[in-house]
Amino acid sequence: MLEDYNITRCVGTHLPDQIHWSSEGGVMLLFKKELLYLKARNQPDSDPKDIGELVTSYRYSGxxxxxxxxxxxxxxxxxxxxxxxxxxxxxxxxxxxxxxxxxxxxxxxxxxxxxxxxxxxxxxxxxxxxxxxxxxxxxxxxxxxxxxxxxxxxxxxxxxxxxxxxxxxxxxxxxxxxxxxxxxxxxxxxxxxxxxxxxxxxxxxxxxxxxxxxxxxxxxxxxxSLTLETSDDEYVRKSKISDWVHSELDSAILISYVAMITSKNRVILKALNFDTRSKKLFVxxxxxxxxxxNSRISAVKFKKVGESQIVLSTVSTNKIKFIILSDKKHIQLLERDLFGNNFQCNSLTQFVINRDADSHVILYTFISDMLSNFIYLKIDLPSKSSFANCGPIYGKKMNYRSVIQATENLPIFDHLNGLRKKGSYRILSMEIDPSGKFLGLLTSLFDRTQPVDGRIVSHHDNIYFSVVPVTKSKLDYSIFHNLNVFSCVQSSPLLKVQTMNFTKYLDRHDADNKTIDVEKQEISDGSIVVPFEDGMSCEAYLQKNLILSPQSEQVRINNTLMTLINQSQDDGNQLRLARLIIELVRTKRVEMSSVYDRLMCRQFLRLLGLPEEGSSNILGDKNNLALPVPGASDLSETFTFTSNPQRDLISTSITSEEGHTWKVCALTLIPILSPKIRICNYCGSRVLRVPEGFSYGTITDFVLNSLRVCIICGGRYHES
Structure with missing residues (x-):
């Protein structure tokens, strides 16, 4: 079981939303006069003992x-x-x-x-x-x-x-x-x-x-829609934007809601529309x-529930309200009191559990303050598409500094009972991670006999960052099949690494087992591609097959996870790219304009194990290709092809007639003759970038500019 990450010499704040997760796997923590960034590591220690060994921390104060x-x-x-x-x-x-x-x-x-x-x-x-x-x-x-x-x-x-x-x-x-x-x-x-x-x-x-x-x-x-006619002008002091849902009238229109919490304790709701056809965003x-x-709003949260509903939860001094929004309609308002006491909420978090057995959706809500109050609420929805027949709002108020007698078997209650044994503590903030499977918890241990004075180092709290599974259900490899969380467009491999490590080391039921069963997902053969449709651009053809295709995405997921357990990577996406480019050239949808283009196509034919004979319309008649060195027009390197080697002879380097051995671009397989490259921040693959004022050729430039994330693992490129 991972120990909590101890943060020393920090002062917590009374602000909500002190934990922010990134879809890159990073966590930003908000403190008084400083920020702390916990960045997920590419290769964490083999047997970490605490969360600190899974991250690299960066502190921003000065x-x-x-x-x-x-x-x-x-x-x-x-x-x-x-x-x-x-x-x-x-x-x-x-x-x-x-x-x-x-x-x-x-x-x-x-x-x-x-x-x-x-x-x-x-x-x-x-x-x-x-x-x-x-x-x-x-x-x-x-x-x-x-x-x-x-x-x-x-x-x-x-x-x-x-x-x-x-x-x-x-x-x-x-x-x-x-x-x-x-x-x-x-x-x-x-x-x-x-x-x-x-x-x-x-x-x-x-x-x-x-x-x-x-x-x-x-x-x-x-x-x-603010009131600005008096000297006591109203302004927006806090804002939130919801996830997207499809419009019931037009499935191509997506709707998101903007909540503005004002200085006069009003919530003003606006709607954003996004047309997926024209890619236009408008209010x-x-x-x-x-x-x-009629009282101060201390916390707000949007949560997508089911397939088409957005729930806005607002906590005021003595009430919590659930405003259910769907297709721009105020469907329903649910509310309940906070057990009769005034409540200054400093943390509000929610998560959803789908019960596949009976198609129910359970919305859980946790609310806490800086004193000792912890409120747990639960709404049972018998339908994923409507709140119409939802059950009553079940709730319970607890003192988190005392032993919690929970009525539901959730890991958070065990964790809070464990914290109590360390001493007096405050809950500063809670937030769900991007996978929806883990809860980040920020707490501070304090000495009851001393006030917290941020000016005195010895008075600073000991603050801890914890990660707790939201449920006690067994977590396994299947969570990575959710492409809305783990697609290469919307997250980096570091999020997969972080989720994998949390899954391995946070399972309370099997704390001694530091492995996770990873079955390599079978994917379709690389020859299966999205066909070139009428009106489709070559860029769209490439991106549909290599970026948006579930098959190519599964290759990246496999490669990320196989790296973690030291197994070989899959070259299916490189094969798919080669097949796509050869098809575009064969059908004359793209025209070659340089020796770089010809060398790339020759390398792709070799990679696919296809004969070069009869391909003179693609490759030309010359076996010697002299490539100009970018930035030095009077220099060139010559590469000769005299045979048709089998696919397994393609390597990560190539030797010129001048006797120089060059690394090859992971995308185009042409030699890297320029220091102007991009490097994947996860797998380290090296890819050419087009220098200013230079062109590698129509097709080569097209490939390099169309694929902005690594097709091997989904990582992000940084420029050398």
Whole structure:
């Protein structure tokens, strides 16, 4: 059984959502004045004893101080004192930025193929960041971007209206769509490359990431329906965006909901629509729902339940409400009291269990506070498509610092009882991982005799990060068949590695067994491909067969898992690529334009074991191919083919007539004559990238630009 990961010299916050999982397998933890990133390792230790041995940790504290506080010197015409304007230099530090919100985009949004990160601070600055080798790189200071777009000069006195447009309170990313709804061209990722920035303005903008520049561009707007007619203006203090469901009227239209929690304790709901045919994302101007609360809303959560329903759960001082949304209709409102006490929730998490035996869906909800209260709620749905006949909301309130007598056999209760034995503790946050099978839990042990003072190192809490299975059912290899979680487009191999390791080492029933049975899934032969249809582009043909095909995806899943248990990898996708390109050339859907193209096709014929005789229309008549070296037009390397070697003689290197041995590109099998390459961050395969001002040829460039993730394992490429 894995021990918890101990985080020392940190101070927890009273904010919700302190745990954020990435579809790359990383976890970002939010603390007072710092962030901690736990990045899943490619190859963890063979017999790890604690969660820390499965991750590499990166701590960002001084980093935050170096981020520009764009609002530090902004003046307003009515001289209103606002947080952000009054932040001063502290002990020689430039800024005093405390992160209050962090969020990951989906994987594959950034130029490098990974996620981007947004951070909002208490100085009301918004940052767009990218993690590279453990460093957080600034992509955009969003306040500055807004000022430039609005042509504001912050060196002059601004009106309150303009100042409100610069003060950022919350940022939310649009979620991924089901892999079945993804169509070529796969990149840029749509609609997942979009995020919404909430300021104090009545107009809110959507921003989409430009794949070429990695910068955000405005991609639509909507009115927030806020009340702005008084001096006590309303603003959005927290936002959430739901998963996608299909419209009942048009299956090609997907619907997602935006929840805005305002400073006046209202929840304003808007709807986003995405047309999978045109790949257009837009705000539905016909849909707005407003819910008023008479007490402060402390936590909100969207959860997709069944096939077509989104549940918005809101926790206020003494109630929890479940708002059921489907096809832009307010279907049902369920609510119950929180056992008669005022409750300042600091963590709300939910998960769903499908009972295949009787087609029931069970929605579980956990709520906790910083004192000792833990509330467990359960709704039984006899149908996956309707809440109409749901059972009553079963609930129980517990003291998590006492022995928990649970009525349901869930691992979280055993874990909390185990924590109690270590001493007094607080639950800081809970969150479900991307696979939906594990619960991340952030807790702090404290000395009851001392107050927590973040200024004194000795008063810092001992904070622990735990991972607990959500149920006690046996976890096995079958969970990796869910391509909506583990497709190469929407997650990296690191998520599979992380899920595999959690599955191996968190099973309480078999703690001594450190193995998991992995049966290599049988896949269709590489010759089975999606046919070239009328009107289909060559890029779509390649991506449908190598990126979106369940068969090619299964090859990647097999390769990732086989690597973990030291078994050989499958070359089925390389064979499929070779067969596709030869077919495109044979049918003259693509034309060769260089010796690189000819060498690639010759290598593919050799890989497939096909004869070169009779292929002069593809290869030409020359057996000697002189390849120019990129960046040095007066240099070339010559490669000669005098026979038809069998497929197993194709290797990872090739020797020129000049006697030089070159590594070959894992995609095109042509020699790597340039240092301009891309390297897979998981399997390490090396792939050419097209240098600026140079072309390898029509077909070679086409292959390199169409396949932005590794076809062997699904990893992301980073540029050398």
């Amino acid at each position: 980093t935050l101080m170096n981020w520009e506080n764009y609002l530090i010197s902004v003046l307003c015409d009515n001289e209103a004192i606002r947080i952000g304007q009054t932040k001063s230099h502290v002990l020689g530090q430039q800024n005093d930025n405390n992160p209050i919100e962090v969020d990951f985009s989906e994987s594959g949004v950034s130029k490098s193929g990974g996620p981007l990160i947004t951070v909002v601070t208490d100085s009301l600055n918004g940052y767009l960041l990218e993690e590279k080798d453990g460093d957080l790189k600034m992509v955009s200071l969003l306040n500055k971007s807004i000022a430039e777009r609005e042509t504001m000069d912050i060196n002059n006195v601004l009106t309150m209206d303009k100042l409100g447009k610069l003060r950022i309170h919350s940022i939310s990313w649009v979620h991924k769509i089901d892999i079945d709804s993804v169509t070529p061209p796969v990149w840029p990722r749509m609609p997942e490359n979009t995020f919404i920035v909430f300021t104090e303005s009545s107009t809110t903008y959507l921003y989409a990431i430009n794949l070429k520049t990695n910068k955000p561009e405005r991609n639509g707007s909507f009115d927030t 539905d101007s016909t849909f707005t729902k407003i819910l008023d609360y």
